[in-house]
Amino acid sequence: MWPTICLLLLAALVALAFFVIHKPQSFRRELDAQSEKLLALQRSFEQQSAERQAQQQALFNSMVEGVLLLDRNGQIQLVNHSLEEMFGVTADVRGQTILEAFRLPELAQLARQLPDKRLVRGYELELGSVEDRWVQINAAAVSDRDGAHHGAILVFHDLTRLKQLENTRQEFVANVSHELRTPLSLIKGFVETLLDGAKDDRELSTRFLQTIEKHTDRLTYLIEDLLTISHLESGRIVMNLKTVDLHKETSRVRDDLQSRAKEKDVKVENQVPPGMMVRADGERFQQVLFNLVENAIKYGKQAGHVIVGARAAPPKKIEVWVQDDGPGIPPESKDRVFERFYRVDRARSRETGGTGLGLAIVKHIVQAHGGEVGLKSELGKGITFSFTLMQDDSADS
Ligand code: ADP
Numbered sequence: 001m002w003p004t005i006c007l008l009l010l011a012a013l014v015a016l017a018f019f020v021i022h023k024p025q026s027f028r029r030e031l032d033a034q035s036e037k038l039l040a041l042q043r044s045f046e047q048q049s050a051e052r053q054a055q056q057q058a059l060f061n062s063m064v065e066g067v068l069l070l071d072r073n074g075q076i077q078l079v080n081h082s083l084e085e086m087f088g089v090t091a092d093v094r095g096q097t098i099l100e101a102f103r104l105p106e107l108a109q110l111a112r113q114l115p116d117k118r119l120v121r122g123y124e125l126e127l128g129s130v131e132d133r134w135v136q137i138n139a140a141a142v143s144d145r146d147g148a149h150h151g152a153i154l155v156f157h158d159l160t161r162l163k164q165l166e167n168t169r170q171e172f173v174a175n176v177s178h179e180l181r182t183p184l185s186l187i188k189g190f191v192e193t194l195l196d197g198a199k200d201d202r203e204l205s206t207r208f209l210q211t212i213e214k215h216t217d218r219l220t221y222l223i224e225d226l227l228t229i230s231h232l233e234s235g236r237i238v239m240n241l242k243t244v245d246l247h248k249e250t251s252r253v254r255d256d257l258q259s260r261a262k263e264k265d266v267k268v269e270n271q272v273p274p275g276m277m278v279r280a281d282g283e284r285f286q287q288v289l290f291n292l293v294e295n296a297i298k299y300g301k302q303a304g305h306v307i308v309g310a311r312a313a314p315p316k317k318i319e320v321w322v323q324d325d326g327p328g329i330p331p332e333s334k335d336r337v338f339e340r341f342y343r344v345d346r347a348r349s350r351e352t353g354g355t356g357l358g359l360a361i362v363k364h365i366v367q368a369h370g371g372e373v374g375l376k377s378e379l380g381k382g383i384t385f386s387f388t389l390m391q392d393d394s395a396d397s
């Protein structure tokens with residue numbers, strides 16, 4: 001009996017041992033397989049979210065507008081390249097508040113209001129840190145369907161260029177109005193005096209009418225110059241490029257201004273080497289040379305000497321210059337004489353019928369030819385204006 005019982009017990013023990021040893025091993029394998037699957041799933045989620053983040057970052061970085069994402073605590077989550085450029089940000093500002101990152105209380109205030117306001121449109125801000133920069137901000141709070149606040153997105157448009165254009169336009173309109181008003185009020189004054197009885201005095205009325213004529217001429221020149229400038233600035237101007245003989249054109253301009261030069265006893269000398277050719281629009285080139293030689297006569301000294309010269313400026317350009325021995329201009333005016341309506345001596349320019357646009361026209365025409373303008377002057381020792389033009393290739397052969 002006992003041996004049978006012992007045998008049975010032994011069999012049960014073996015069965016138990018088999019269960020204890022074998023079953024957990026398969027159980028563990030199953031567990032391992034499950035956790036392996038979970039890990040793979042987690043890795044794929046992480047990869048997908050990293051890809052999504054990279055895509056989001058690439059999308060934001062491709063935008064011209066600056067983008068700023070804030071989390072629910074008002075800390076910066078993301079800034080794109082355009083925003084970094086706008087604000088001159090070089091360090092990593094993620095995790096910082098707007099005030100810490102940009103030191104702009106006005107912007108920080110705007111972001112603080114977003115959870116309540118939800119949306120801000122067309123808010124204009126001048127960036128104090130970066131000079132003369134303007135941005136327009138559109139901002140929105142980010143929340144889920146239940147209305148819980150999750151952060152905010154702010155989009156910045158750079159308004160600097162628009163503001164500059166607006167200022168230039170306003171300045172231009174103010175200048176033009178001023179330029180038109182002066183001769184018009186003089187004309188009106190003389191007409192009124194004539195109507196008040198001066199017309200009965202033949203000599204006086206002739207003098208007044210001559211003055212009126214002078215001012216109407218001035219208005220005509222001004223309007224012609226304004227039309228030229230607006231045409232040139234429109235960028236739609238087509239240059240009719242052809243081979244221009246520099247020496248010949250200079251002689252033509254000198255002849256056209258002969259009577260003006262004679263009035264002041266000024267000698268205009270053409271030192272341009274014969275046979276020098278440039279690629280230019282003939283009429284526009286004449287206008288450039290005419291304005292420069294006319295100025296040299298006008299502002300140069302009585303019985304002065306004006307020289308027009310040219311030299312090759314390798315590899316492919318020719319430099320033309322107009323030199324006078326007049327009073328020159330002070331150093332602080334050198335960078336400004338090419339601006340519209342800038343005059344060194346206002347009274348002198350008006351008295352000689354100047355519009356203040358001659359050099360601005362010169363600069364535009366030369367630049368439209370792909371050339372550059374320059375000047376050298378020493379007060380009391382005259383001035384030399386120069387410009388470059390493309391050498392005519394056919395002239396080489
Ligand atoms: P304006 O019609 O008044 O002559 P410009 O644009 O031609 O206008 O010239 C701008 C200003 O530059 C002039 O008002 C004058 O003060 C100065 N300027 C130009 N050319 C000369 C020169 N050759 N010598 C001295 N000053 C000059």
